[in-house]
Amino acid sequence: MNIFVCISNVPDTTTRIKYKPGNKEVDYTGVQWIINPWDELALTRAIELKEANQAAIQKITVITVGKADAEPTLRKALAIGADDAIRVDVAPEDAYTTAVQLAEVLKSEKDALILSGVESSDFNSWSVGGMLAELLDAPSVSAVSSLNIEAGNVVVTREIEGGKQTITTTIPSVLIVQKGIAIIPRIPSMRGIMTARTKPLKVVQGIASQPMVKVLDYQAPAQKSSCRMIDPENIEELIDLLHREARVI
Amino acid sequence: MSVLVYIEPREGKFKKYSFELVSYGQRVASALDQLLHILVIGKVAREELNSLGQYGATNIINVSEDIPFDDQVFTGIISNFAKQKEANVVVLAHSLTGRAIAPRLAIRLGAGLSTAVNGLPASYKPFIVNKKAFSGKTLVQQEITTEVKVLTLSQNTAGITEHSASPVIEEINSDAVASATKVVSTEVITGKVLLNEAEIIVSGGRGMRGPENWKPLEELAQILGAATACSRPVSDEGWRPHHEHVGQTGKVVAPSLYFALGISGAIQHLAGISSSKVIVAVNKDPEAPIFSAADYGIVGDLQSVLPKMTEAFRKFKAS
Ligand SMILES: Cc1cc2nc3c(=O)[nH]c(=O)nc-3n(C[C@H](O)[C@H](O)[C@H](O)COP(=O)(O)OP(=O)(O)OC[C@H]3O[C@@H](n4cnc5c(N)ncnc54)[C@H](O)[C@@H]3O)c2cc1C
Ligand SMILES: Nc1ncnc2c1ncn2[C@@H]1O[C@H](COP(=O)(O)O)[C@@H](O)[C@H]1O
Numbered sequence: 001m002n003i004f005v006c007i008s009n010v011p012d013t014t015t016r017i018k019y020k021p022g023n024k025e026v027d028y029t030g031v032q033w034i035i036n037p038w039d040e041l042a043l044t045r046a047i048e049l050k051e052a053n054q055a056a057i058q059k060i061t062v063i064t065v066g067k068a069d070a071e072p073t074l075r076k077a078l079a080i081g082a083d084d085a086i087r088v089d090v091a092p093e094d095a096y097t098t099a100v101q102l103a104e105v106l107k108s109e110k111d112a113l114i115l116s117g118v119e120s121s122d123f124n125s126w127s128v129g130g131m132l133a134e135l136l137d138a139p140s141v142s143a144v145s146s147l148n149i150e151a152g153n154v155v156v157t158r159e160i161e162g163g164k165q166t167i168t169t170t171i172p173s174v175l176i177v178q179k180g181i182a183i184i185p186r187i188p189s190m191r192g193i194m195t196a197r198t199k200p201l202k203v204v205q206g207i208a209s210q211p212m213v214k215v216l217d218y219q220a221p222a223q224k225s226s227c228r229m230i231d232p233e234n235i236e237e238l239i240d241l242l243h244r245e246a247r248v249i
Numbered sequence: 250m251s252v253l254v255y256i257e258p259r260e261g262k263f264k265k266y267s268f269e270l271v272s273y274g275q276r277v278a279s280a281l282d283q284l285l286h287i288l289v290i291g292k293v294a295r296e297e298l299n300s301l302g303q304y305g306a307t308n309i310i311n312v313s314e315d316i317p318f319d320d321q322v323f324t325g326i327i328s329n330f331a332k333q334k335e336a337n338v339v340v341l342a343h344s345l346t347g348r349a350i351a352p353r354l355a356i357r358l359g360a361g362l363s364t365a366v367n368g369l370p371a372s373y374k375p376f377i378v379n380k381k382a383f384s385g386k387t388l389v390q391q392e393i394t395t396e397v398k399v400l401t402l403s404q405n406t407a408g409i410t411e412h413s414a415s416p417v418i419e420e421i422n423s424d425a426v427a428s429a430t431k432v433v434s435t436e437v438i439t440g441k442v443l444l445n446e447a448e449i450i451v452s453g454g455r456g457m458r459g460p461e462n463w464k465p466l467e468e469l470a471q472i473l474g475a476a477t478a479c480s481r482p483v484s485d486e487g488w489r490p491h492h493e494h495v496g497q498t499g500k501v502v503a504p505s506l507y508f509a510l511g512i513s514g515a516i517q518h519l520a521g522i523s524s525s526k527v528i529v530a531v532n533k534d535p536e537a538p539i540f541s542a543a544d545y546g547i548v549g550d551l552q553s554v555l556p557k558m559t560e561a562f563r564k565f566k567a568s
Binding site for chain 1: 257259318319320321324343344345346348349350351352353355356357360361362363364365377380381382383384385386387388389390391392393394395401428429430431432433434435436437438443445448449473485491492494497498499505506516517520523526527529530540541542543544545546547548549553554557558561562565
């Protein structure tokens with residue numbers, strides 16, 4: 001079995017978001033790019049599984065839909081421990097067009113476990129994993145918080161409203177993962193960084209597809225008014241304000 | 250053409266979020282001058298279904314079977330009704346299940362998808378919705394350009410509107426197909442207020458100093474009927490369970506009242522709480538960034554402030 005990890009290339013989570021004049025586009029100058037945090041956890045778990053199940057898992061491939069500027073992020077994934085990488089040479093427009101490109105590459109992979117994150121930290125679309133699974137007509141399990149291979153079976157724990165469920169699924173499947181799948185993301189080792197330079201990174205052409213959703217406008221959220229400070233010796237004042245002014249208790 | 254809203258009962262009952270979704274559907278359907286269909290999967294008593302009339306439900310389809318949740322199976326059931334009722338707007342909760350189904354459903358219906366939309370569409374023709382991006386750091390307006398649209402609605406963004414109707418209820422059996430996934434076991438957290446349903450959340454950070462200090466925090470939560478939560482390092486260290494982790498990589502919450510106790514207010518934490526109506530922060534550092542996100546603040550040491558708070562709220566609740 002091969003594991004594919006879908007990697008979304010996103011601005012560092014502390015980035016201050018600026019817009020180009022007209023507020024129709026984000027201004028990415030000076031932005032630090034990272035592997036989407038959930039994808040990093042997915043990759044971490046994939047590597048742990050391969051280390052523990054040498055025979056069951058042949059290869060870990062990271063795949064991204066993006067232009068050449070996404071390559072440093074893919075190289076980082078290789079340095080962390082992926083075996084090879086695929087870049088579909090298309091600028092992502094919306095979740096749909098991204099999923100279409102991924103499906104085109106992955107549709108011929110039948111002995112595959114495909115991992116995606118629950119969301120990208122840039123557009124928070126919560127979409128690509130589920131769309132990809134539907135396009136592949138494969139089962140999907142979302143909100144996956146643990147993944148194991150036991151006697152050749154894929155056993156996952158998913159979060160449900162008010163609890164969790166342990167599930168087995170078939171191959172191929174798309175697992176849409178969240179935190180818990182791994183806790184601390186792996187970081188590249190010195191040796192990893194060296195070997196990553198020579199690992200295969202394949203660039204494939206995309207197919208034609210039309211977006212279904214387009215961004216019209218960006219705006220900064222309204223600023224909070226200033227914080228009202230209360231004396232720790234006077235909790236009653238806080239209670240009174242929450243009760244009478246804010247009306248939340 | 251019609252509007253289809255899918256809502257989820259829990260243990261045979263509907264929660265506030267479902268009423269918000271029905272209200273939302275009613276308002277979208279009336280703006281588009283279309284019929285509203287509410288789809289419910291699961292065994293639910295007649296009176297409970299009828300109660301949806303208060304929020305404008307006119308037509309209810311109830312698949313009255315307890316079908317184990319599976320992304321493909323539920324997508325199949327919902328898409329069949331969406332096609333049958335010629336729905337051109339399909340609305341789901343931005344819940345764990347809604348998020349699991351909506352992307353699949355969008356592909357099956359050839360629909361454009363917007364998840365976690367805030368409130369009603371800004372315009373219907375063209376179809377424009379508002380949502381957040383970059384984990385709350387920006388607001389975006391998006392146009393869905395396809396004929397059929399699928400939306401997941403963020404909780405507490407549209408509100409509940411009363412609109413009395415006597416619903417027509419259609420009870421049917423699904424032709425649910427067998428699922429590829431098999432449920433081995435289910436664990437349900439009982440006797441606790443769930444984070445995503447909580448009106449009040451009491452959350453602790455590393456400033457709580459250790460898991461042994463959570464007792465007064467839990468007491469405060471209990472007094473207020475609140476859910477408990479925490480920052481990421483707290484769950485990473487194993488002081489609290491992972492499902493309590495709030496923030497960019499954890500849960501995004503939108504309560505009326507959020508207590509941030511010993512939380513510094515890192516941008517990734519704020520990403521999870523910025524939709525809270527009121528934030529109260531307690532921190533010993535007057536420069537802590539949490540105070541610029543909070544509405545009310547107390548500078549002090551939690552070791553002494555938290556027990557005082559718990560006592561004061563207990564008195565208030567008793568009075
Ligand atoms: C990719 C990425 C994703 C992340 N996602 C999340 C996320 O989803 N959620 C999240 O929470 N974090 C997240 N983080 C981590 C985040 O950056 C912060 O490190 C974290 O939120 C800090 O947690 P904290 O406020 O509990 O701890 P600290 O930053 O250590 O703050 C503790 C606070 O408690 C105060 N304090 C200490 N002792 C006392 C006392 N006795 N009484 C009162 N106050 C006291 C201190 O003044 C301080 O402000 C993420 C980070 C990265 C890089
Ligand atoms: N451009 C992309 N290339 C590859 N995978 C992606 C891309 N965008 C999103 N994904 C995957 O889809 C998940 C959910 O992203 P999204 O639906 O964009 O919020 C991410 O965690 C990635 O695993």
